[in-house]
Amino acid sequence: MPNEIYPPSAEFAARAHIGSMDQYRSLYQRSLNQPAEFWGEMAERELAWFEKWTTVFDWQPPQVRWFMGGKLNASYNCIDRHLETWRRNKVALIWEGEPGDSRMISYQELHRLVCRFANVLKSRGLKAGDRAIIYMPMVPELPVALLACARLGIIHSVVFGGFSAEALKTRIQDLEAQVVITADGGYRRGREIKLKPAVDEALTECESVQNVIVLKRTGSETSMREGRDHWWDHLGREEGEVCPAEPMDSEAPLFVLYTSGTTGKPKGIVHSTGGYLLETTLTMKWVFDLRDEDIYWCTADVGWVTGHSYLVYGPLSAGATCLMYEGAPDFPQPDRFWRLIDKYRVNIFYTSPTAIRSFLKQGDQWPAGHDLSSLRLLGSVGEPINPAAWDWYYRVIGGERCPIVDTWWQTETGAIMIAPMPGATSLKPGSGTLPLPGVEADLVDLQGKPLGANQEGYLVLRHPWPSMFRTLWNDPQRYEDNYFKKVPGAYMTGDAARRDEDGYYWILGRVDDVMNVSGHRLSTMEVESALVRHPAVAEAAVVGKPHEITGQSVACFVTLKKGDYDEQQLGGELKQWVAKEIGAFARPEQIRFTEALPKTRSGKIMRRLLREIVTSNSVSGDVTTLEDLSVLARLSSHQDED
Ligand code: PRX
Numbered sequence: 001m002p003n004e005i006y007p008p009s010a011e012f013a014a015r016a017h018i019g020s021m022d023q024y025r026s027l028y029q030r031s032l033n034q035p036a037e038f039w040g041e042m043a044e045r046e047l048a049w050f051e052k053w054t055t056v057f058d059w060q061p062p063q064v065r066w067f068m069g070g071k072l073n074a075s076y077n078c079i080d081r082h083l084e085t086w087r088r089n090k091v092a093l094i095w096e097g098e099p100g101d102s103r104m105i106s107y108q109e110l111h112r113l114v115c116r117f118a119n120v121l122k123s124r125g126l127k128a129g130d131r132a133i134i135y136m137p138m139v140p141e142l143p144v145a146l147l148a149c150a151r152l153g154i155i156h157s158v159v160f161g162g163f164s165a166e167a168l169k170t171r172i173q174d175l176e177a178q179v180v181i182t183a184d185g186g187y188r189r190g191r192e193i194k195l196k197p198a199v200d201e202a203l204t205e206c207e208s209v210q211n212v213i214v215l216k217r218t219g220s221e222t223s224m225r226e227g228r229d230h231w232w233d234h235l236g237r238e239e240g241e242v243c244p245a246e247p248m249d250s251e252a253p254l255f256v257l258y259t260s261g262t263t264g265k266p267k268g269i270v271h272s273t274g275g276y277l278l279e280t281t282l283t284m285k286w287v288f289d290l291r292d293e294d295i296y297w298c299t300a301d302v303g304w305v306t307g308h309s310y311l312v313y314g315p316l317s318a319g320a321t322c323l324m325y326e327g328a329p330d331f332p333q334p335d336r337f338w339r340l341i342d343k344y345r346v347n348i349f350y351t352s353p354t355a356i357r358s359f360l361k362q363g364d365q366w367p368a369g370h371d372l373s374s375l376r377l378l379g380s381v382g383e384p385i386n387p388a389a390w391d392w393y394y395r396v397i398g399g400e401r402c403p404i405v406d407t408w409w410q411t412e413t414g415a416i417m418i419a420p421m422p423g424a425t426s427l428k429p430g431s432g433t434l435p436l437p438g439v440e441a442d443l444v445d446l447q448g449k450p451l452g453a454n455q456e457g458y459l460v461l462r463h464p465w466p467s468m469f470r471t472l473w474n475d476p477q478r479y480e481d482n483y484f485k486k487v488p489g490a491y492m493t494g495d496a497a498r499r500d501e502d503g504y505y506w507i508l509g510r511v512d513d514v515m516n517v518s519g520h521r522l523s524t525m526e527v528e529s530a531l532v533r534h535p536a537v538a539e540a541a542v543v544g545k546p547h548e549i550t551g552q553s554v555a556c557f558v559t560l561k562k563g564d565y566d567e568q569q570l571g572g573e574l575k576q577w578v579a580k581e582i583g584a585f586a587r588p589e590q591i592r593f594t595e596a597l598p599k600t601r602s603g604k605i606m607r608r609l610l611r612e613i614v615t616s617n618s619v620s621g622d623v624t625t626l627e628d629l630s631v632l633a634r635l636s637s638h639q640d641e642d
Pocket of ligand 1: 380411412432520
């Protein structure tokens with residue numbers, strides 16, 4: 001399997017949007033040679049505009065603007081325009097809750113729900129340019145909230161429900177949000193995960209928030225603060241079902257999504273309206289080969305960028321029927337996903353390598369009990385997919401019939417950048433294959449010099465693309481310094497990669513201090529800052545440790561302040577502390593106590609050495625700059641805590 005190539009089947013190619021390499025090449029060449037004509041044509045064909053743009057794009061590195069002067073609305077594009085076609089009665093969302101409750105929502109019904117909720121927001125005095133924080137479980141009202149904000153031009157920022165009150169607070173504060181949209185709780189592994197108490201805790205230090213709108217999902221006891229907190233249903237009862245979509249500037253921010261960078265402070269990635277919507281819509285056809293009759297399922301939570309682009313905006317704008325599932329993949333049994341595919345006859349299934357690896361481990365008996373023959377295309381996102389996981393996904397889930405689109409992209413890129421077009425591109429397991437139209441990918445060395453075939457280097461994107469992020473909220477300088485300083489005029493992705501002799505890209509992983517745990521980005525510095533806030537901790541260094549299922553796990557080296565500690569107990573307490581400070585998904589797998597951390601003479605923690613220790617429990621290479629070699633020796637001989 002490792003070096004095998006999988007060309008598209010003639011049957012798949014014959015029906016695909018892009019059915020040959022010639023077609024791909026001609027699109028790609030045109031997109032680079034005549035970007036303004038190419039993207040202008042795409043924008044006209046794919047989106048509904050209230051006013052046409054005057055200029056396709058303006059690139060003054062690092063600032064880019066797309067479809068200047070154009071006016072449109074993302075909610076209108078995701079809903080209203082379908083109402084003028086036969087799609088008005090098409091199912092937009094098929095939803096299943098973890099307890100097994102389900103809902104089918106047509107585009108017409110979605111329109112009513114979104115208009116009603118947009119009217120609720122309006123009645124609370126919210127308007128274009130205001131900011132809403134959305135902190136909700138995976139229920140239909142979550143996309144409804146996004147689309148209602150988009151309808152009025154309110155900038156939304158979804159905070160993943162797994163984030164803690166502390167993480168929620170910093171995001172509300174940075175954004176100076178006026179409203180928080182939340183729920184009493186949601187279901188995960190048969191238990192209620194409460195959300196409202198975290199909102200209450202966060203809001204003790206957020207003066208900007210005047211309104212909290214609470215959806216009743218679980219019906220459990222929830223405290224409501226008079227004047228500030230309102231039940232979603234109570235407010236909605238009085239509102240009408242008509243709410244015109246605001247014509248928004250193409251460049252108006254649609255949303256801000258916080259993601260981890262290399263410091264302790266998350267970055268607010270700002271996405272625009274027109275460019276973002278265009279590329280998420282187009283990639284539904286190019287990469288997922290979406291057809292009107294498809295049932296499409298992206299398993300990502302809307303709290304991450306994949307959920308924004310490929311569960312809400314891309315598929316709804318493209319008129320898809322999307323499956324949305326609330327809970328855990330292994331509840332009540334490890335076959336829940338296969339059961340859902342069978343029950344709803346899913347055709348396109350998009351998930352993460354972490355999920356695939358955990359299914360593989362649980363065994364073939366779980367998918368074997370279900371009819372998966374409706375599947376015609378599989379997707380993977382968030383981390384490199386290893387050969388064993390690819391092979392299992394291809395054989396056991398795809399029945400050796402479904403192409404796998406390995407999609408490389410980032411929160412910053414907004415849409416998929418490197419991926420196969422499944423009716424054209426031959427697959428090589430583990431490679432995202434080729435850049436999509438408009439994506440001028442390249443590999444460079446430390447000096448910014450382009451590299452040749454099979455050399456490993458830094459992945460950069462040279463030409464701006466429509467769904468590119470526009471800035472970092474409240475921090476334009478960091479936007480420039482982080483991404484555009486190292487290679488003049490090019491966007492630095494932070495990933496290392498190799499390009500083979502066929503031009504295929506192989507992503508090797510991050511080159512900065514960002515970990516990838518279950519496909520979720522987590523900064524080593526963020527975990528370190530959380531640890532040093534604990535009263536017993538003097539210093540902390542955090543690195544990603546290779547993990548069989550989640551790709552990486554969080555490993556921490558900690559030095560303690562003077563005192564008498566029960567290390568066993570404190571280790572457990574610190575894990576809990578990080579989960580509380582950031583969120584349960586950031587919980588360290590390992591805490592190691594040490595008398596000192598290995599540092600250079602200038603005082604910089606040598607994370608490379610720590611990475612080597614957690615990977616192999618030994619250290620090789622140059623250690624002559626180490627201040628105290630004995631520290632290293634002690635660390636290497638220390639046994640794992642777990
Ligand atoms: O390192 C790459 C990895 O995930 C990072 C982006 O993380 P985030 O912004 O959270 O977005 C994840 C979902 C798009 C990248 O810098 N990554 C993403 N997709 C792949 C990948 N690594 C390898 N293969 C992929 N298909």
